[in-house]
Amino acid sequence: MPIKLINARQIFDSCGVPTVEVDMVTELGLFRVGVPSTDLKKLHEAVPLRDNDPQLYQGQGITKAITMINSIIAPELIKMGFEVTQQRDIDNFLLTLDATEDRSRLGANSILVVSLVVAKAASAKKGTPLYRHISDLAEVKYIMLPVPHFTILVGGILSSNNLPFQEYLVLPVGAPSYTEAMRIGTEFYIYVKNLIEGKFGIERTYVADNGGFTAPFEDHKEAMIFLNTAIRQCALQGKLMIGLNAAASFFYKDGAYDINFKNPNSNPQEYLSAEQLCEFYLDDMREFPLVSVEDPFDNEDWEAWSNITMRTTNQILASDLIQTNLQQVGLLLEKKAANSVTLRLSQCATLTEMLDIFRTLVNNRLGVVVMDRLGDTDDTFIADMVVGLGACQLKAGAPHHSERIGKYNQILRIEEELGPLAKYAGKNYRPGPEATQKKKK
Structure with missing residues (x-):
């Protein structure tokens, strides 16, 4: 079940700060994920991509991240023809496409939102709930409510x-x-x-x-x-x-x-x-x-x-x-x-x-x-x-x-x-x- 379409947009987080949401379309329909914004970039975190334009959203805009997804990640990932169940292969491809240690070229937010929506689409392909699919990916032998x-x-x-x-x-x-x-x-x-x-x-x-x-x-x-x-x-x-x-x-x-x-x-x-x-x-x-x-x-x-x-x-x-x-x-x-x-x-x-x-x-x-x-x-x-x-x-x-x-x-x-x-x-x-x-x- 290859990916047919990937489209990113700007939404707002719970603090009114722009963040990224992605739609992914496969033969089974549309799947959507939005990722958290980061309140304060810490030293050892992967680097999210922000516009740093003080005239818009105090520099917290994410139009660059959206462009990275729609103009680079989407066409390159679709061209590869991966099945959505190939989570590790897709994630490795995304990191290779970024080619930086701290994920700063494409942006951690750009990469992560695509990675997560892949998992959502894969759970649908398998016909299992998302939590079951994640359990399989993690090779976990138990299900527990937290x-x-x-x-x-x-x-x-x-x-x-x-x-x-x-x-x-x-x-x-x-x-x-x-x-x-x-x-x-x-x-x-x-x-x-x-x-x-x-x-x-x-x-x-x-x-x-x-x-x-x-x-x-x-x-x-x-x-x-x-x-x-x-x-x-x-x-x-x-x-x-x-x-x-x-x-x-x-x-x-x-x-x-x-x-x-x-x-x-x-x-x-x-x-x-x-x-x-x-x-x-x-x-x-x-x-x-x-x-x-x-x-x-x-x-x-x-x-x-x-x-x-x-x-x-x-x-x-x-x-x-x-x-x-x-x-x-x-x-x-x-x-x-x-x-x-x-x-x-x-x-x-x-x-x-x-x-x-x-x-x-x-x-x-x-x-x-x-x-x-x-x-x-x-x-x-x-x-x-x-x-x-x-x-x-x-x-x-x-x-x-x-x-x-x-x-x-x-x-x-x-x-x-x-x-x-x-x-x-x-x-x-x-x-x-x-x-x-x-x-x-």
Whole structure:
């Protein structure tokens, strides 16, 4: 089933920034995918192609990327006559066509959107759901519904409050099913909204782009006590756990950590050493139901990462440290710097690259969290991807905003389709190596 037509267009992400969408036509019809925009290009990510014209969209236009797809990628790929089921061959061809190490000629966004729409068309050719097709590509031997990470409170650089860390999340690990996890998470989110209205006033229930509340908490301890109290008031002890996205690189200064960085007069004498910040997290784990900390240290502070990973069995999640880059994963494995890693499609250029990283993580017994992007779209590809990979965790923001809730809703549909075969990861959100040996159902 060769490709008949490929056409790219500009759409807008959830922040109103231009991004790329592609239609692909085969004999079975039209298939469409839109890719996330990138909120901030990080060092080890593949490079998206932007116009850099300050007169249009503050330089964030993507007409160059569209031209690359419609004028170069489309005719060259169609000319090759690939079957859409040849994912690795197609992805390798796209990378060869780009011929740069960082994917900057054609643009990671241009390459990725074509790679993903190929997978969608291939699932139709096989007559299988997208998540099943991804499972086949990844050679995964199990299907699992993920634990959602719901953003509840927002701080750090995402808010003007005094919270040092970017996200305060809850994980419904004690739910018996994905449907129940959604019920617990959404009810808790609404309960917290009402608490914030009562505590700070209705005008303080603003939400950030990821749906988390930007309430004016005075410090981290107050926010943690607030969340823990709310969990108890809802009788969800043991069912709902807390996660943090520290995003520590944003308050790393001169070899130390300034958790009071929003104060322009913060005292350098009060900055925390890596060891002191490690104890800070470990104390939280002892006092609160904190089970996951994302990006607890700066991206170059490898020793600190290795230290905390050695000292806790809770999840130490590497996101900005790795940036879905295979070389960075190799460094992490060498230094034993985390026990879980995030996968973000927009950080690499092809589905095949992401699958190769996934296999490396699973083979080395690391947990996997599939994650969305700040500038996401209403496309639900990652919902099928997280199920197909059996990755067991999905971080897609709060149960708020359609581009986020749409991904959670897609997994509800998959759960319904699986029926009695549906299995929710729950407390096994970081499965051991034996999970990869289970027979696929």
